Each structure stands twice: as C-alpha cells, then as structure tokens.
Amino acid sequence: MTASRNKPAELRIDIGVCTFRRPELADALRSLAALEVRPDWRVRIIVADNDVTPSARELVARLEPEMPFPVHYVHCPEANISIARNACLDAGAGDMLAFIDDDETASPQWLAELVAMAATSGADAVLGPVEARYLAGAPRWMREGDFHSTLPVWVRGEIRTGYTCNVLLRRSSPRVAGRRFSLARGRSGGEDTEYFTRLHAAGGRIAYAPEAWVREIVPPGRARLSWLARRRFRAGQTHGHLLAGQGPAAAARNMALAGAKAGYCFLAAALSAFSAARRNRYALRGIMHVGVVGGLAGVRELQQYGGTAPEQGAGIGT
Structure with a gap:
C-alpha cells in the first residue's frame, strides 16, 4: 500500500463569523487562531460584515497576519442578519461549516469537540454550549440564575431546533444543502430558530457536544x-x-x-x-x-437588527 493511501483524507472546515460594529471581533478571531486542529484539517474563516459600510474590513486585515488559517472577508451591506448568515453559507466550500458570534471566544477544543460529535452521531447539525460571563455590575439575581447562557432544549429525547451562536453544519447533508436563513426574519431575529426547526421537520438530526464551549461576556446593555x-x-x-x-x-x-x-x-x-x-x-x-x-395571533415581531448600536447587530443571536 502506498503512502498516499495511508494518508487520511483532508477535512475542509469553514468557520463563519457574522459581525456588526463590534471591536470584540478581534478577541473572537484570536480565539479561533488558538484552536487545536488536526494536521489533516483545512480550516478557513469567513467574516461576514453586516454593516452598511465595510467597518470590519480594516480590523480583519490587521489581524489576518496573526491567523494560522486563511481569512475570507465578505461585505454584506444590508442591515439584515440573514443576509450575513447566508453569505457564509454561500462562501462556504468545506465539508462542514461552523458558526460563532462576533462577541464570543472559542475554547481551544471547541472545533474538535463539534467535529468529533458530528462523526460519532452522524447528525446534520451539532450544537455546543455558550457560557455567559457577567461583569461586576450585573444584578446578583442574574448572575445566580445565569440567564444569558445558551443550551439546547430537549423535547422527548431530541433537539428540535437550534441556534447559530455555536453550531456545526454538515454541508453535504441533503437537509442542509440549499437551505437558507429567512430574509423576512433578518431584522426581527429568530431566523436561526426557524432554520433549525425546518431542518428538523425535514428529517434532519441535531446533536449536542457538551464540551464544545464558547464564552460570551454580557455587556451592561444586556444585563437588564x-x-x-x-x-x-x-x-x-x-x-x-x-x-x-x-x-x-x-x-x-x-x-x-x-x-x-x-x-x-x-x-x-x-x-x-x-x-x-x-x-x-x-x-x-x-x-x-x-x-x-x-x-x-399574527402580531408583528419585534425588530432586533438593523439599528445603529452593536446591541442590535449580528452577534445578538436568537
């Protein structure tokens, strides 16, 4: 048997980061630079800038020399988070696509844990946990109750919907290929809830990797x-x-x-x-x-995206 036959097939993984006027993007990218990856993985980072002007371009260009992975920047000049998420889907060329928010930092094992669960479960999507970290001024009841951390919801032993703040998608799955985030929910939010609900309804399976941690600092504007x-x-x-x-x-x-x-x-x-x-x-x-x-009753959904403040930007999630 030749050496080439012994060489494991490359696994191509894209990581999508949707961003809107957040300096925290620098910390997010640096955490991705520190990921522990296997030598047969080919990782690429896609930054989708959802601002009307390309406000993140300079930051991405400044950090790109520090990154061990290629970085692809795409400008989505429309204040609609679904456009940014779909831009990541469209720019993705790997076997898998992970999403992380621009105000989160990944643990070194984050990607490896998601990929391992995808391999063992065969699931179409794998969710990981988001740990909220509160600043000193956050109310005591909020810190004690941990109201901002994100975990999947289990219904009768299965996960029926999900979120994009920590997820890995199997792009080759027929339940994932061609599926897009709803533009109609791109300003109200809930686009990821709808995406994963419909994926599950189409027969897709959603798994959970409990050690695939990302962490998020809760800013004062959200600690209310x-x-x-x-x-x-x-x-x-x-x-x-x-x-x-x-x-x-x-x-x-x-x-x-x-x-x-x-x-x-x-x-x-x-x-x-x-x-x-x-x-x-x-x-x-x-x-x-x-x-x-x-x-x-058909009441119009509250708008959470499209404002001028980062609180209303890409990283707000569902």
Whole structure:
C-alpha cells in the first residue's frame, strides 16, 4: 500500500463569523487562531460584515497576519442578519461549516469537540454550549440564575431546533444543502430558530457536544431585565408564528395552551417573590408564552437588527 493511501483524507472546515460594529471581533478571531486542529484539517474563516459600510474590513486585515488559517472577508451591506448568515453559507466550500458570534471566544477544543460529535452521531447539525460571563455590575439575581447562557432544549429525547451562536453544519447533508436563513426574519431575529426547526421537520438530526464551549461576556446593555423580557417575548413570537402554520384548529389549541402556561408562570412568579432569580425566571417564561400567543395571533415581531448600536447587530443571536 502506498503512502498516499495511508494518508487520511483532508477535512475542509469553514468557520463563519457574522459581525456588526463590534471591536470584540478581534478577541473572537484570536480565539479561533488558538484552536487545536488536526494536521489533516483545512480550516478557513469567513467574516461576514453586516454593516452598511465595510467597518470590519480594516480590523480583519490587521489581524489576518496573526491567523494560522486563511481569512475570507465578505461585505454584506444590508442591515439584515440573514443576509450575513447566508453569505457564509454561500462562501462556504468545506465539508462542514461552523458558526460563532462576533462577541464570543472559542475554547481551544471547541472545533474538535463539534467535529468529533458530528462523526460519532452522524447528525446534520451539532450544537455546543455558550457560557455567559457577567461583569461586576450585573444584578446578583442574574448572575445566580445565569440567564444569558445558551443550551439546547430537549423535547422527548431530541433537539428540535437550534441556534447559530455555536453550531456545526454538515454541508453535504441533503437537509442542509440549499437551505437558507429567512430574509423576512433578518431584522426581527429568530431566523436561526426557524432554520433549525425546518431542518428538523425535514428529517434532519441535531446533536449536542457538551464540551464544545464558547464564552460570551454580557455587556451592561444586556444585563437588564427589560432586555431579557424583550428577547423572551420575541422568541415566543417566532415560535408562535411557526405554530400558526399548522392550521386554524391547531393554532386555537396552541393559543389556549400558551395562555394557560403564561398564567401559571405569572402566578408562580408572584408566589416566588422571596427569590429574585426564581421570580424573574418564571416571569420571563410567562412573557415568552405571551409572545407565543402574539405570534399565533399574527402580531408583528419585534425588530432586533438593523439599528445603529452593536446591541442590535449580528452577534445578538436568537
């Protein structure tokens, strides 16, 4: 047997980073530069700049000499996060495509853990956890309850939707190939919830790599109950709009169920007044169910992208 036959086939992996006016992008890219990768992997980084002007171009060019991987910069001059995500999909040329947010840093084993789970599970998509790190000024109840970390939701033993702040997609999968993020949700958010919900509905499998950690510092603008409430309400709206597609009878049942859940959560919040973390967790869950009712009723979703502040930019996620 020749040496070439003994050589393992190369695995081509793209890493997509959507960005909007965030200096934290520098830390994100430096964390990717420190990734532990196998010699038979060919890693490339795609930076999709979602600003009207190419505001991240200079930062990317300045850091590119430090990167051990090629960096491909693409300007998406439209304040719509789905356009940036789709630009990463379109620019991807590898066997797999990972996504990480521009305000996150990856652990050195992040990519290896995602790839290992993809190999062992055969899943179409693999999610990893996002660990929130709070600054000193964050409320105590928020730190104790860890309201900003992101983990998958399991329903009857499976994951039925996902997020783009930490995920690996198998580009060769027929459930992934040709699938795009909804432009209609590119300003409201929820585009990744819809993407993975439809992937699962098409027969796609979503796995979880619990050691594929990325970390995110919670800025003061997000360390507020009002920000969490807005985010939960919008998430509920997205879920409600997706449920509305099941038909009028199912929508009526789901609306009654969501209303009942909201009432239960608000009552539980009132009974939990002694614990700020517990009270606010129930209250936020109730707000999410109110959002579901709104989504089922056709209420227009809140806009989270397209503003001038980084809080409304690419890294906000779902």
